[in-house]
Amino acid sequence: MNANSIVTTSRELYGHNDLDRLINPKVIAVVGASPAVGSFGQRTLENLADFNGTVYGVNPKYDEVLGRQCFASLKDLPEAPDAVIICVAQRFVASTLEDAAEANAGGAVIYASGYAETGDAEGTQLQADLTEFGQRTGVHIAGPNCVGLANLNSRAIMNFMTDAGEITRDHAGDIAIVTQSGALGYTVLQGVKRGVGFSHFLAAGNSSDIDVADYVSYLADEPSAKAIICLMEGVKDGERFLQAARRARETDTPLIVYKAGNSAIAGKAALSHTGTLTGSVDAYRAAVEAAGAIWVEDLEAVVEIASFFAKNPRGPRSNGVGIMSTSGGAGVINADKAEESGLGLPPLSDATASALSSIVPDFGSVNNPADLTAEVLKAPETFVSCLEAFTSDPGFGAVVVTMVFVHELTSGARSEVLCRVGATSEVPLVVTWMNDWLEGPGSNILDADPNVSIFRSAGRAMKTIRQWQDWHANKGDVGSTHVRVSPKNAAIQAREIISNATVSQGEGGLRVLNEHDSKAVLAAYGIRVPGAHTAATPEGAAAAAEQIGFPVVLKIASADIPHKTEVNGIRLNLNSAHDVAEAARDLLESVPLKAPNAVVEGVSVQSQVENGPELLIGARADLQFGPMVTIGAGGVLVEVMRDAAVLLPPVSAEKARETLSNLRSFALLEGVRGDAGYDIDAVTDTVARFSELVTDLSDLVEEVDVNPLIVGRSGCTAADGLIVIRGA
Numbered sequence: 063m064n065a066n067s068i069v070t071t072s073r074e075l076y077g078h079n080d081l082d083r084l085i086n087p088k089v090i091a092v093v094g095a096s097p098a099v100g101s102f103g104q105r106t107l108e109n110l111a112d113f114n115g116t117v118y119g120v121n122p123k124y125d126e127v128l129g130r131q132c133f134a135s136l137k138d139l140p141e142a143p144d145a146v147i148i149c150v151a152q153r154f155v156a157s158t159l160e161d162a163a164e165a166n167a168g169g170a171v172i173y174a175s176g177y178a179e180t181g182d183a184e185g186t187q188l189q190a191d192l193t194e195f196g197q198r199t200g201v202h203i204a205g206p207n208c209v210g211l212a213n214l215n216s217r218a219i220m221n222f223m224t225d226a227g228e229i230t231r232d233h234a235g236d237i238a239i240v241t242q243s244g245a246l247g248y249t250v251l252q253g254v255k256r257g258v259g260f261s262h263f264l265a266a267g268n269s270s271d272i273d274v275a276d277y278v279s280y281l282a283d284e285p286s287a288k289a290i291i292c293l294m295e296g297v298k299d300g301e302r303f304l305q306a307a308r309r310a311r312e313t314d315t316p317l318i319v320y321k322a323g324n325s326a327i328a329g330k331a332a333l334s335h336t337g338t339l340t341g342s343v344d345a346y347r348a349a350v351e352a353a354g355a356i357w358v359e360d361l362e363a364v365v366e367i368a369s370f371f372a373k374n375p376r377g378p379r380s381n382g383v384g385i386m387s388t389s390g391g392a393g394v395i396n397a398d399k400a401e402e403s404g405l406g407l408p409p410l411s412d413a414t415a416s417a418l419s420s421i422v423p424d425f426g427s428v429n430n431p432a433d434l435t436a437e438v439l440k441a442p443e444t445f446v447s448c449l450e451a452f453t454s455d456p457g458f459g460a461v462v463v464t465m466v467f468v469h470e471l472t473s474g475a476r477s478e479v480l481c482r483v484g485a486t487s488e489v490p491l492v493v494t495w496m497n498d499w500l501e502g503p504g505s506n507i508l509d510a511d512p513n514v515s516i517f518r519s520a521g522r523a524m525k526t527i528r529q530w531q532d533w534h535a536n537k538g539d540v541g542s543t544h545v546r547v548s549p550k551n552a553a554i555q556a557r558e559i560i561s562n563a564t565v566s567q568g569e570g571g572l573r574v575l576n577e578h579d580s581k582a583v584l585a586a587y588g589i590r591v592p593g594a595h596t597a598a599t600p601e602g603a604a605a606a607a608e609q610i611g612f613p614v615v616l617k618i619a620s621a622d623i624p625h626k627t628e629v630n631g632i633r634l635n636l637n638s639a640h641d642v643a644e645a646a647r648d649l650l651e652s653v654p655l656k657a658p659n660a661v662v663e664g665v666s667v668q669s670q671v672e673n674g675p676e677l678l679i680g681a682r683a684d685l686q687f688g689p690m691v692t693i694g695a696g697g698v699l700v701e702v703m704r705d706a707a708v709l710l711p712p713v714s715a716e717k718a719r720e721t722l723s724n725l726r727s728f729a730l731l732e733g734v735r736g737d738a739g740y741d742i743d744a745v746t747d748t749v750a751r752f753s754e755l756v757t758d759l760s761d762l763v764e765e766v767d768v769n770p771l772i773v774g775r776s777g778c779t780a781a782d783g784l785i786v787i788r789g790a
Contacts, residue, residue: 235259
């Protein structure tokens with residue numbers, strides 16, 4: 063493995079040197095070259111018509127195919143091939159790979175299907191053989207079941223798509239595409255038809271050897287790729303993907319991630335509220351964003367976002383946005399979308415206002431947004447003057463121009479003016495194309511321009527500007543060292559508690575700690591819990607209450623009942639020994655009728671926590687990324703409100719506060735209608751400690767629930783706790 067490879071948990075990521083012969087070949091061999099119209103061999107050779115290196119055909123039937131010299135075998139080639147494109151049926155693939163290794167090939171693309179995607183044992187084993195071969199020999203494999211690759215810079219269009227060579231001609235650009243699905247990736251590549259330029263198209267297929275993480279790792283060190291689009295359905299090894307994403311962040315290469323298949327939640331039933339809130343897509347998003355990548359929810363947005371990031375590698379000089387329109391209504395719409403994305407619209411500087419006032423008619427508006435009216439379009443120089451005034455305004459870090467009505471005679475010229483100004487502008491110049499003629503006159507000019515960005519949605523434009531601002535603002539966060547806040551010996555103490563805990567056996571070998579032991583683990587990390595005592599009898603409960611002090615809360619004590627409200631197993635506001643005894647008697651008699659299979663230990667007598675906003679802090683192990691922390695609105699309405707966010711631990715107090723501030727329930731913490739507010743710092747400190755707990759105990763803990771975490775004027779308390787651990 064080369065020196066620039068990156069060490070990960072399962073195997074090293076392939077670095078730029080590992081894959082460069084395959085992705086940037088000088089010599090290509092097409093095994094299965096054929097003149098038969100429509101065959102994979104024929105299509106591949108056609109797509110390589112403009113390749114600036116050497117192409118050999120390999121097929122014993124021919125001496126020449128489509129003008130390319132053809133040989134009987136890879137072993138007969140006059141020089142070692144960098145890339146071998148295997149266009150033959152599955153039964154010939156293994157022997158062809160052996161020939162490729164003997165010929166000192168750099169890598170191979172396998173089109174053939176019939177491997178692990180079939181789901182049967184034979185196909186799975188055949189793919190496992192490919193994995194072993196690629197990692198043993200260094201002949202790295204793209205595929206199988208792969209549509210192919212394309213390097214638009216060298217014209218190495220190594221795939222079988224019918225028109226790939228033709229549509230990509232003269233469209234080399236700054237954006238790279240990494241995709242698991244060849245067809246889905248090709249739909250994005252067809253952005254070339256409207257003027258967008260791409261550097262690479264890299265499909266992984268079944269990912270027997272090279273996967274999307276390897277491609278991202280390669281492109282992170284590829285100078286021609288200024289932004290990476292990654293289209294995925296899922297990854298087998300989350301840590302490898304995060305290593306690749308962090309590598310892209312280290313090289314300041316924006317990674318735009320779109321994941322398909324987001325409707326399914328984690329596969330197994332959850333015992334905690336956290337598990338019902340947190341699906342696989344939440345984990346992916348949290349992990350991707352923590353690694354410094356840009357998460358995108360709409361496929362339609364990926365090209366626009368990648369294009370904007372590629373065209374604007376420098377960060378904003380300010381976070382203000384200026385909106386310039388020739389339509390008052392369009393300006394208002396853009397302003398609304400800016401507000402939705404949290405973008406500031408500062409007033410015009412005196413110089414900008416003065417420049418516009420001399421141009422804009424009285425029935426226009428010299429504000430931000432500015433309504434220049436259609437009058438300024440009558441003379442190109444007035445439009446240019448307005449643009450230059452806006453882009454020179456020091457309060458603006460980006461300038462948005464609306465394109466409302468387009469026409470063959472006008473909008474093309476206006477687009478050229480925008481590009482001319484954009485070439486010298488120190489801030490991003492963004493056009494919101496606000497008409498349904500999506501590829502109307504001038505749009506192709508803007509799509510192809512290296513400076514001006516075009517969005518066919520005002521909302522997407524504003525959201526992207528905000529993502530760009532945040533991406534640059536958070537540049538130092540990725541890879542920063544987490545400063546521990548919980549006690550050094552917390553993990554040792556917690557493991558001892560768990561080893562001696564009272565547990566209930568659940569499905570799949572999972573074990574549920576009772577509330578007392580769950581809270582003891584929390585307390586080991588410095589998370590505040592109420593004073594408590596478990597009593598087996600009503601008389602014992604009354605005595606414990608007098609010792610704790612009134613008022614108290616009574617809860618049924620059973621590891622078999624994780625959610626006590628479901629069996630009416632809680633009594634609040636008990637202010638005397640008599641009341642406690644009566645409540646305990648009621649719980650011990652009524653709950654077993656509702657949960658006949660539960661082992662009841664007695665009742666837990668707890669000091670009652672002062673009233674305050676109720677939050678949830680939870681964690682659940684994700685199959686790809688390990689434990690994920692969830693924070694949000696808590697209490698009995700947790701699954702109704704669904705006001706929550708997911709984070710990759712460990713989480714700093716600063717990150718916790720940033721996340722909380724984006725929740726709807728944050729207003730309750732700050733205080734509403736004159737309320738003094740609650741102890742937000744205590745909450746963020748608790749989240750940080752909780753995140754260290756789940757990180758330290760990731761090998762043991764499956765789920766954790768603190769619900770509710772009651773926030774007081776000073777401090778916060780874990781009023782209930784649930785910890786689910788894996789079986790031995």
